[in-house]
């Protein structure tokens with residue numbers, strides 16, 4: 646660490662995690678604090694925007710203070726503040742951005758707004774010592790399933806995206822149908838760990854076309870039919886015995902993650918690129934990692950995942966990308982706005 650080292654404070658509050666982190670020169674994590682609201686939303690089976698906003702408001706100052714304490718740093722030592730300002734839940738984004746503006750004003754620090762999905766990409770890039778661009782990048786989370794061609798840390802061309810549900814949302818809803826706990830991705834992974842992924846057939850959506858788009862909502866209906874039969878009512882008993890839960894979970898998860906992996910390979914082939922980056926909450930998934938590694942190896946493609954701690958929402962990726970934005974002279978003013986859409 647030299648006197649030139651840039652310490653960026655990152656703040657993230659776009660969905661249901663209140664997070665702050667300090668990262669040196671966009672690479673070295675000095676401290677990272679994540680306050681998850683999972684317990685507050687679990688009873689509802691998904692994120693309730695009103696509850697999320699109020700929870701961010703309660704915890705944001707404590708999270709920032711704890712981040713500085715863990716870093717053993719004073720605000721004067723910071724070079725700038727980076728904050729997620731798009732896309733996300735409006736009320737949640739507003740809390741983080743307002744807090745960041747107040748701190749930037751009080752501490753007289755520059756501020757920059759960060760795109761949440763591009764920050765998920767940065768989390769994966771941080772695992773590579775000297776990235777050589779371009780990459781095909783998959784961001785797959787509860788809110789997003791998108792494929793990009795990344796030509797630098799700041800240049801991402803959208804190649805395809807989900808036309809309906811995100812893959813994480815699909816896993817969350819499937820888990821709710823199976824009466825597994827929220828969030829559904831980790832629950833399905835756990836319940837299906839020893840199941841047979843070939844025991845139930847789920848059609849992998851949109852694979853018969855050249856398109857790099859995804860569609861996951863039909864898979865929920867397919868699952869419902871498997872569980873209760875066509876023409877089902879929610880009150881009908883399962884036609885699949887519950888002892889088959891492990892097999893259903895393994896098969897469903899397999900169909901979702903194979904689709905993701907196969908579209909990544911297709912994007913690589915279409916763009917003549919041999920490297921894939923994967924970030925976002927679903928990138929924690931062990932079956933996705935395994936299938937992606939296998940499929941990529943078959944096609945001589947190198948796959949790099951964000952570390953699990955930086956796959957789900959965190960502020961390390963915000964501080965990291967913030968560093969790159971400051972370095973590219975893209976600082977914002979205190980008029981920084983929030984945007985629900987990308």
Ligand code: KG4
Nearest residue numbers: 786787788813828830926927929930957958
């Ligand atoms: O990135 P994230 O924290 O929030 C959004 O930006 O959406 O992702 C949360 C999503 C949830 O849908 C959750 O079920 C999923 O990531 N997830 C997983 C795993 N861990 C989290 N999905 C599959 N397997 C996992 N191990």
Ligand code: ZN
Nearest residue numbers: 765786957958
């Ligand atoms: Zn996210």
